[in-house]
Amino acid sequence: MQQHSETCPCGAAAPCAPTWYEALAREQSDPAMYAWHTPLVLAYLLQHPNESVAREQYLDSQFRILQLYLDRGLAALNRFGQTQRRRNAVQGMGFVYDTEALAAYRPLPGQIPDRFPRSVHDLRDADGGFVGDGHESYGARMAELARATVDAYLNGPAA
Template sequence: MSPCEPVWHRALAEEQGDPAMYAWHTPLVLTYLLQHPQQPAAREQYLDSQFRLLQLYVEHGLDALNRFGSVQRRRNAHQGKDFAYDTEALADYHPLPGHTPARFARSIHDLCDADGRFVGDGHAAYGVRVHEWARATVAAYLTGLSD
């Protein structure tokens, strides 16, 4: 078991009882799976879309990510699909490079506050840490890529 896995499970469990913390569920999942693509929950066929979604979140924030998800759910319902992303909507973002970075500047451990809690210092502070972790993940994947 990875040393990150217990923190991952604790975050998932705590957000279930805290709707304000749950607001960051999608970037939490995206970032964790991109940092741990060997986890059973990570599905190779979705990692590229997940990487592009994480870039959308880093660039435009949580509201933009949630709006994108809402549009996708409505589109899928209208088309009778279970779940699929409109990949054209994410075409402007970098595709997932063919490697997983050897290290990341931030990890899931950085989501904890000074007391080892997720939201002990407030939900806004937790949201900032989630965003910093996501940004560090995108940066690690894009390091060395040319525009």
């Protein structure tokens, strides 16, 4: 039987925060890896909504944005983010999502899954890094993490 203190609330065998912070730090020195910053943050926050970095009022929009990424791809996601930043800057609104742009996507279900079939630990390559096998491979792992996160909320974790 696993000891609870060694696991993560998302169901991962080890705490996810150190891996997440490491990925965030690596992005800062790797612009190609940084392209996946938004899906990394969204998946992490949705898998760990009870951590202090997650803000409950944004989780529904974040869930919809992760679906947009899966539906339309990384370039569309990054265009959406740029549009949101420009819109908020022009309107002087601070940080507000354009919910109309996300209306086509499913809302966040009310219950947090007990576990997720993938975690940030699954973003590591065979050598324990993130992009040692290339940025495309990292992107594929990121898409798998995003899909696992959305599917766990919509359907429960895969067996």
